[in-house]
Amino acid sequence: MLLSFTVGNFRSFKENKTFSLKAASIQEHKEFVREDNNFKLLPSVAIYGANSSGKSNLISAIGMMKKVLLSSVKTNPTEELKTDPFKLDELYLQKPTFFEVVFTSDNNTYKYGFEYSPKKINGEWLYIIKNDHEKILFIRNNEGIGVTKDFPEGIGKEESTADNRLFLSLVTQLNGKTSLSIMKWFEDLRVTSGVNDSSFKIFSCNYLFADDKTSNQAKAFVTNMDLGFSNIQKSEIGLKEYLLTEAHAESELRNILPEDLNEAKTPTIKTGHMVHKLDGSIKEMFFYNDEMESEGTKKIINMSGPIIDTLERGGLIVVDEFDAKLHPLLTKKIIEIFNSPESNPNNAQLIFATHDTNLLSNKIFRRDQIWFAEKDRNDESTDIYPLSDIREQNGDKIRNDRVYEKDYINGKYGAIPFLRS
DSSP states (O other): OEEEEEEESBTTBOSOEEEEOBOOSOOTTGGGOEEETTEEEOSEEEEEOOTTSSHHHHHHHHHHHHHHHHHGGGOOTTOOOOOOOOOSSGGGGGSOEEEEEEEEETTEEEEEEEEEETTEEEEEEEEEEETTEEEEEEEEETTEEEEOTTOGGGTTOGGGOOTTSOHHHHHHHTTOHHHHHHHHHHHHOEEEESSSGGGGHHHHHHHHTSOSHHHHHHHHHHHTTOOSOSOEEEEEEEHHHHHHHHHTOOHHHHHHSOGGGGGSEEEEEEEEEEEEOTTSOEEEEEEEHHHHSOHHHHHHHHHHHHHHHHHHHTOEEEEETTTTTOOHHHHHHHHHHHHOTTTOTTOOEEEEEOOOGGGOOTTTOOGGGEEEEEEOTTTOOEEEEEGGGOBOTTSOBOOTTSOHHHHHHTTTTOOSOOOOO
16 A cells, blocks of 8 residues: 655656655544554545646656656666656756655555656665664665665675666566565556546456456446446457547548558447337347447446456556546545445555545545645645645644535635636
8 A cells, every 4th residue: 555655856846745645643434544564544535736736747756656667677778767857946957856655565564765867866765664663675875775684685786787777676677575576566556547548448348358256346336337328248349440439530540541450359348228129129239339428438437447456456546637527426436435445345545636626525535535736826836735734724623524625615725726807
C-alpha cells in the first residue's frame, strides 16, 4: 500500500510537497481504515482543485517517477533523462527534480527516492522502515554510492552504475530480492487518464472473458452498474476498423490505411439488447459497443479490467479526470467498492482527481480522504493539503458534520477558480 508520495521541482510543483494516504486521528468511518505493517492507511483519496491548480501534475509526477525507474534499465550512458522542472523561476531550471515514495511490499515498508537532472542521477536512497525506525539500505550522492550490510544484493555493484542510471534498476537486473520486490510494486502501479480510457480496451476485453474467478468478478462489476444492456460477449474486429474507430477517423485516414490490416483481428466487445421483431417477438441481439453505447458505458467497460485487477492484487490505481463521462452515482459506486472491506479485502487503493462536488460528502469520505490542490498567486506553484488539516478562523479543525460541498463552493477550503467580474 502507498503511505506517501513527495514531489519537488516538477511542472507546477516548486518546493517539495507530500501527498499522504496515512489515516489521520479522526473518528468518522473507522471501517474504511486499513492496517498494513502497523500503519493505518486509506483505501481511496480524491483530489480537488481549480483547472491548472496542479491536480493532473501530481498524478503525472507519480507516473513520471515510475517511468524514469522502469526505463532506467535501458538508458544508454550518454542518453539524457527526460525532465520537466518548474519553469517560472530560472533558479529551478538548474535544480534537480525530486521524487520519493513510501510504501509497503511483501510485508516490508520501504522509502525509496531519487533526485535527477538531464545528465545525471543527483541522489538516490533506499530505507527499510520497522517500528517507526528507518534503516539505510543504500544512499547515493555526489561522492558515490554507499551500500550497507542490510542490502547485500547491492554490494560490489556500486562502480557499475552509470551517472544517468538508477542504482536500484541495476541491482534489479541482477535479480536482487529486495530490489525485485520494489520494482514489482512500481510495475503493478497503474497511472491512467479517465478521458483516454480506451487504452485499456483490449486489456479489459481479454480480462472480462478469461473464464476464471477474476473475469467473473469483472463481468459482475460491469453488469451491476445497470448500464442498459442485457449481456456482453467477446467478438473480433479488423485492425483497420479498430484504428479508425479509436481515431474517430475521417475518410482521409481511411484511404491511407491498407486494406490488409483487416486480416489482423483485435478483440472487442458486443453488448446485448432486446430487439422487437416485425413478427411481434422479442430477441436478444448483440451490437459492437463502440457503435451502440454511450461514452460513459464504454468507459466503465474499458476500466473494468484495471479496476478489478487492482482490487484482486491489492494494488494501486491512480486516475486523472476520474469522473469524466460518468454519472455521479457510478463514480460513487466505484469509490464505495474501494472503501468497503467486504468488496476490497486485499487493501487496494484508488487515487483520483475530480471536479465532481457531489462526492464531497461525509457519507462518502473521511476528511483525510479529501485533498485539495491550489496554486500560489504570486509564483504559480502548487500546494496540496487534506481537508483534515484545514482550520477554522478560531483554530478549530473542520467538523465532520459540515456540508463539505457547500463549504468548498463558497471558497471555505480554497482550491477553487478565482473568477474576475
